[in-house]
Amino acid sequence: MKIGLYFGTFNPVHVGHLIIANHFAEYSDLDKIWMVITPHNPFKKKKTLLDNHHRYQLVLEAVEEYPAIEASTIEFNLPQPNYTSNTLAHLKEKYPQHEFCLIMGEDNLRTLHKWKNYEVILKHHDIYVYPRIADSEDQTQHELLNNERIHIIEAPVVEISSTAIRKAIKAGKNCRPLLPQSVWRYIDEMNFYK
Numbered sequence: 169m170k171i172g173l174y175f176g177t178f179n180p181v182h183v184g185h186l187i188i189a190n191h192f193a194e195y196s197d198l199d200k201i202w203m204v205i206t207p208h209n210p211f212k213k214k215k216t217l218l219d220n221h222h223r224y225q226l227v228l229e230a231v232e233e234y235p236a237i238e239a240s241t242i243e244f245n246l247p248q249p250n251y252t253s254n255t256l257a258h259l260k261e262k263y264p265q266h267e268f269c270l271i272m273g274e275d276n277l278r279t280l281h282k283w284k285n286y287e288v289i290l291k292h293h294d295i296y297v298y299p300r301i302a303d304s305e306d307q308t309q310h311e312l313l314n315n316e317r318i319h320i321i322e323a324p325v326v327e328i329s330s331t332a333i334r335k336a337i338k339a340g341k342n343c344r345p346l347l348p349q350s351v352w353r354y355i356d357e358m359n360f361y362k
């Protein structure tokens with residue numbers, strides 16, 4: 169099977185994530201999309217981060233009615249911070265029968281040259297990049313854009329961020345439309361981000 173790995177902190181998962189995952193499930197050559205919940209992104213502070221199992225539960229709720237999309241806990245038992253190259257090596261060993269590609273937003277492509285072993289990642293995996301609204305253009309991004317492993321895919325641009333959602337909840341704003349209904353309910357019942 170050809171599996172698209174959609175890595176993320178998902179703190180919390182929101183409608184923007186789901187639109188992308190569904191777009192790739194419906195309009196690409198990928199058989200399955202695994203949303204991989206990352207315990208600790210090497211570039212992010214762990215402050216305001218919900219426990220792994222809660223973030224996983226939220227992704228499970230979000231993808232419940234999407235048979236081609238799964239929530240993955242593969243990084244939960246790997247060393248932290250989570251370097252994607254380590255996870256990919258682990259996946260290759262555990263599932264030699266599958267082909268793994270990465271799905272990432274343009275924002276992550278811009279920092280890819282700073283990722284651990286990014287050349288190794290590019291040697292073995294295709295990366296499907298979808299557009300996000302950029303603040304500035306970056307030289308390195310242009311170099312990477314010419315890499316034959318990088319595939320720019322047209323997908324809807326939805327400017328929602330987990331950061332904005334956390335802030336809105338803290339400020340007592342209603343942000344229900346930005347979250348799948350079951351995700352909003354879970355967050356509300358558990359009093360998260362307040």
Ligand SMILES: Nc1ncnc2c1ncn2[C@@H]1O[C@H](COP(=O)(O)OP(=O)(O)OP(=O)(O)O)[C@@H](O)[C@H]1O
Nearest residue numbers: 175176177178179184272273326327328329330331
């Ligand atoms: N609105 C969105 N549309 C498309 N892709 C998104 C959107 N928000 C995040 N992504 C992408 O989803 C993946 C996981 O994102 P992440 O969990 O960091 O969400 P985020 O909303 O950017 O979070 P935060 O605001 O906490 O940094 C990343 O590849 C990121 O580029």
Ligand SMILES: O=C(O)c1ccc[n+]([C@@H]2O[C@H](COP(=O)([O-])O)[C@@H](O)[C@H]2O)c1
Nearest residue numbers: 175176177206209211250251252283284
């Ligand atoms: O491997 C790296 O060096 C590396 C550096 C920065 C980010 N990543 C991964 O990129 C993924 C996207 O993270 P995020 O927080 O933007 O959702 C997440 O799985 C991180 O572990 C990986």
